[in-house]
Amino acid sequence: MDVLNVTIFIVGLLFGSFLNVCAYRIPRKESIIWGRSHCPHCGHVIPFYYNIPLISFILLKGKCHYCGAKISWQYPIVELLTGLLTWALFLKMGISYAFIFYLIFIYFLIVIALIDWQTKLILNKILLVMLILGIVVNAIGHVIPFKDAGIGAVVGGGTMFLVAYLGNRIFKKEAMGMGDVKLAFVSGFFLGWQLILWALYLGFVIALLGIGLIWLLRRNRIPKQVPMGPFFALGFALNLFYGRELLELYFKLFS
Ligand SMILES: [Zn+2]
Known part of the structure; x- marks a missing residue:
């Protein structure tokens, strides 16, 4: 494990968090860039320190800090999956255009699969x-x-x-x-x-x-x-x- 590998994995985790946002907001016709994340149950805005991929879910024990509503397992699973896939693709292809090309492919597949699963x-x-x-x-x-x-x-x-x-x-x-x-x-x-x-x-x-x-x-x-x-x-x-x-x-x- 060196710095580059760890960085790629963490960037993958962050993208996973973003893919979760996309899968939630796009079918609801909400902006994927503007607007802070909020708890779907109580509507409270989630500050960045409660929105760290994987870590926040573990520290909060899978519950909203404000209302105690359960956070779906989908969030940490998609974050981890995206982190691992990003890293695996990097190991296979190195930093290259092919890496970006297939990363686009995989990230879009994840969002499409999540939305299809929920909305058909x-x-x-x-x-x-x-x-x-x-x-x-x-x-x-x-x-x-x-x-x-x-x-x-x-x-x-x-x-x-x-x-x-x-x-x-x-x-x-x-x-x-x-x-x-x-x-x-x-x-x-x-x-x-x-x-x-x-x-x-x-x-x-x-x-x-x-x-x-x-x-x-x-x-x-x-x-x-x-x-x-x-x-x-x-x-x-x-x-x-x-x-x-x-x-x-x-x-x-x-x-
Ligand atoms: Zn809440």
């Missing part, structure tokens, strides 16, 4: 900002060739559209929404055509496992609508870190 919506404006930032960083840093990214987007979006179309025909209800199709399109841009199909496949496997788990936990009752975004986000992120290893493992197991 994947918001267009988030996907649009994600795509624009990706294009800009890719244009400056030449992370992946634009041809690969473009084909990846079309292949990803097209495949997901086909699956959604067939799924909706077979199950005679909306099994998957257009939000998932658009997410696959934008993710294809970040992963390129070489990785997007495998990433989608992983996403589907994780989604099926996840729905199976929900089914078990809720005692044989499948909720009417399961947001798929979080599962795909997990599949895409896993693919980014361990795509090749998982592919090799897959062929070892099933061939």
